[in-house]
Amino acid sequence: MDRKLGFIGLGNMGLPMSINLLKANYEVYGFDTNAKAVELFTEAGGIGLASAKDVAKQCDVVMTSLPTPQIVEMVYLSEEGIIHHAKKGALLVDFSTVNPDLNDSLHKEASTLGLRYLGAPVSGGVIGAVNATLTIMVGGGKDDCDSASEIFGIVGKNIYHLGLSSSVGTRLKLLNNLMIGFYTEAVAETIVLGEKMGIDADTLYEVLSNSYGQSRIYERNYVEYMKNNNYAPGFSTNLLLKDLKLAKGMADEAGVSLRIGEKLVELYSEIAQQGYGENDMSAAYLSLKDTCKI
């Protein structure tokens, strides 16, 4: 495979993922609208370019890790977008979490123009991006997935090719994030109530670690964030809210009523309105304390 790769969106996830590719001796060309992100990328050995279009023109493989479906759509499909400037036959890999329809329409547009496309959302958080232990849920052509396997193996650990539909990985990813929404609020409620009962948070964590109430999200939210009183994202409340809305959209289409999931959309909207949108999702704990005036 060509050693020249493109990476657009050098944020909490994209920066460490691209750094792992640089460490594996790939030549990585990157772009982000945030100059600070590009600076960190170039300090790590990446080559910063002035636009997504410039990255697309340079590389046979172009990856994206962008915050919202609207931004993904613009970066791919606008006049200056990747799809209109990529090299013929290029492989486009979107690691962002978007609505499944968008994966399908980008795949269709890309194919029409002689390009290849994979919808490949990831799970495992910033720590997984740094340690290259991400789970990657790939939808799209099997040959295309195989041709990206070296890259996937560098940025992730558990790689699943889930089917030929480019949105199948996204559907699975949205189910995962629905559960993250449940657990994050459950952890917040459990710890706030436990503290009110006079139960020390460390003791609660220790005991629940050996009980059925434990979860990976309890471990993540408590140990990495709440215990250190550190709420810099991580995975922001706004991104979780985006994914819960996407999961609700998927459920509506499927005719499944998400009895708690729908309430979670309202709840995280309120948490964002309380001012915690740009904080890590574990700030649901702070929001509950504000609500209860603790």
Ligand code: NAD
């Ligand atoms: P982020 O906001 O930290 O990073 C996104 C980056 O995209 C930012 O640096 C931003 O400046 C850049 N950007 C925005 N508009 C752009 C444009 N038009 N052109 C180029 N760059 C642009 O978000 P993140 O946490 O890294 O998440 C990225 C994607 O991965 C999202 O879809 C998210 O849902 C998903 N995700 C995040 C996590 C996590 O733990 N943070 C885990 C799994 C999946």
